[in-house]
Amino acid sequence: QVQLKESGPGLVQPSQTLSLTCTVSGFSLMDYSVHWVRQPPGKGLEWMGRMKYDGDTYYNSALKSRLSISRDTSKSQVFLKMNSLQTEDTAIYYCTSHPFAYWGQGTLVTVSS
Amino acid sequence: DIVMTQAPLSVSVTPGESASISCRSSKSLLHSNGITYVYWYLQKPGKSPQLLIYRMSNLASGVPDRFSGSGSETDFTLKISRVEAEDVGIYYCGQLLENPNTFGAGTKLELK
Numbered sequence: 001q002v003q004l005k006e007s008g009p010g011l012v013q014p015s016q017t018l019s020l021t022c023t024v025s026g027f028s029l030m031d032y033s034v035h036w037v038r039q040p041p042g043k044g045l046e047w048m049g050r051m052k053y054d055g056d057t058y059y060n061s062a063l064k065s066r067l068s069i070s071r072d073t074s075k076s077q078v079f080l081k082m083n084s085l086q087t088e089d090t091a092i093y094y095c096t097s098h099p100f101a102y103w104g105q106g107t108l109v110t111v112s113s
Numbered sequence: 114d115i116v117m118t119q120a121p122l123s124v125s126v127t128p129g130e131s132a133s134i135s136c137r138s139s140k141s142l143l144h145s146n147g148i149t150y151v152y153w154y155l156q157k158p159g160k161s162p163q164l165l166i167y168r169m170s171n172l173a174s175g176v177p178d179r180f181s182g183s184g185s186e187t188d189f190t191l192k193i194s195r196v197e198a199e200d201v202g203i204y205y206c207g208q209l210l211e212n213p214n215t216f217g218a219g220t221k222l223e224l225k
Binding site for chain 2: 035044045046047049050058059060061062094096099100101103104105106
């Protein structure tokens with residue numbers, strides 16, 4: 001049974017760094033890519049980037065300078081780090097795979113002092 | 114980046130009737146392998162998006178056959194036959210042909 005679950009802080013201060021973890025089960029990170037997608041409150045979906053099954057990464061050019069995606073295959077975890085957070089980064093952050101057939105529940109990140 | 118344009122932005126449907134949502138891409142989504150990389154998702158209120166249609170016309174697992182997808186290289190349609198209360202939410206099209214993967218702005222489906 002494929003499952004993905006996001007975890008991380010619910011509140012981040014402006015200019016600080018966001019660190020999120022996506023823990024997966026039911027499949028291997030070496031077989032399927034994992035994507036990160038975010039959704040500001042009341043708005044649409046924005047693709048952020050992905051960790052490909054072979055270890056390559058791809059980023060949305062709009063976020064590339066601030067974003068890093070990595071993984072630990074032994075722990076079945078994919079990590080997202082994004083620096084210089086601003087209030088407009090407030091959003092629900094999802095990880096998804098297969099591709100986009102399976103989604104985590106999402107985690108709300110609020111950027112506020 | 115490939116721009117995905119959806120229409121209409123909202124639609125109100127009587128239960129039991131059908132609904133169609135359109136999506137247009139700024140570039141052909143037909144790959145040289147013959148696969149058209151357009152996907153459809155439904156986001157129910159307060160929930161994560163769920164995949165409805167993959168590769169333009171393939172029904173995702175567990176999705177009722179009231180849903181169907183069709184289209185050409187740049188123009189796509191999601192059709193919902195016999196709309197039910199559980200179909201309420203926001204429908205998104207998306208493309209997986211190129212990075213960055215992009216989504217349409219969404220179409221909100223409500224019941225009359």
